[in-house]
Amino acid sequence: MFAVTILGNNSAIPTLDRHPTAQIVTCNDQLCLVDCGEGTQLQISRYKIRRSKLRYIFISHLHGDHYFGLIGLLNTLNLMGRTEPLTIYGPAPLEQIIQIQLDSAETQLRFELSFVHLQPGYSGVILTDKDLEVTCFPTQHRIPCFGFSFEMQKKKRKLLPDQARAYEIPAAYFSKLQEGEDYRKKDGSIVKNDWVTLPPPPGKRYVYCADTIYDTGLIPWLKDADLMYHETTYLHDLHERAAERYHSTSVQAASLAAAAQVKHLLIGHFSSKYTELEPFLEESRPIFPNTEIAEEGITFIV
Ligand SMILES: [Zn+2]
Secondary structure, eight states: EEEEEEEOOOOOOOSSSOOBSEEEEEEEEEEEEEEETTTTHHHHTTOOOGGGEEEEOOOOOOOGGGGGTHHHHHHHHHHHOOOOOEEEEEETTTHHHHHHHHHHHOOOOOSEEEEEEEEETEEEEEEEEEEEEEEEEOOOSSSOEEEEEEEOOOOEEEHHHHHHHHHTGGGHHHHHHHHTOEEOOOOOOOEEEHHEOOOOOOOOEEOOOOOOOGGGGGHHHTTTEEEEEEEEEEEEHHHHHHTTTOOOHHHHHHHHHHHTTSSSSEEOOOTTTTTTOOOHHHHTTOOSEEEEOOTTTOEOOO
């Protein structure tokens, strides 16, 4: 199971029926929270997300609509008796912001909370755990901001059965070959694993682009992704305002998805001024037909 559940799809100001940004990425039995706008813990309850499975939190940047829900969520996890460790990845000042709130309340967390500081402009792999690998990359926003690429990795190597038989390897040993082991023949000679297998095929990939101005420089991070989330704060008639505020439009998100040849596009982070979201699809789909609204409560399989 590799999926994204939308908890919030609105930008800066929450509305009565839309919440600021938050998403759950599920990778088998591991849950990651991506951004944590105000009210995220209520959305977690509403959509019956298994809090206890939450292991990692990724915060893209320090505009409030992406993290004001964090202290509330942490406090609730503590009150509910959590003991499993939790790791937060985000801009460096976040640790201090959270710590001052915990210290002022003399709250001692019962679980181990660690922070991984993302330095401005940093890109690279930040997490490898079980079958999940997460890479971060900078996006162009008013303050340092990061996108995250989630890859569900396949562990097993691809077996080349004809080659394996040519080396007289019994079929009973094939699963060990897929796990990367060499084979020792009866005469003591070794058949190297990479003579009879290929590296695992690339895993599925979900890329979260956070807040960003339209930027073709992101394409290398997005290329061929199975699912990409891109913000569309505005419809395209407001493209000048979008650029001034380091945000993007529906047309820009769809153009980037087409240029990067991703398979599916999710759009969100809508300005509160819009009550109808349908026009975002009407502008995006002529450019990139496989576009969906990141609707709250909906789970998208990667
Ligand atoms: Zn922002």
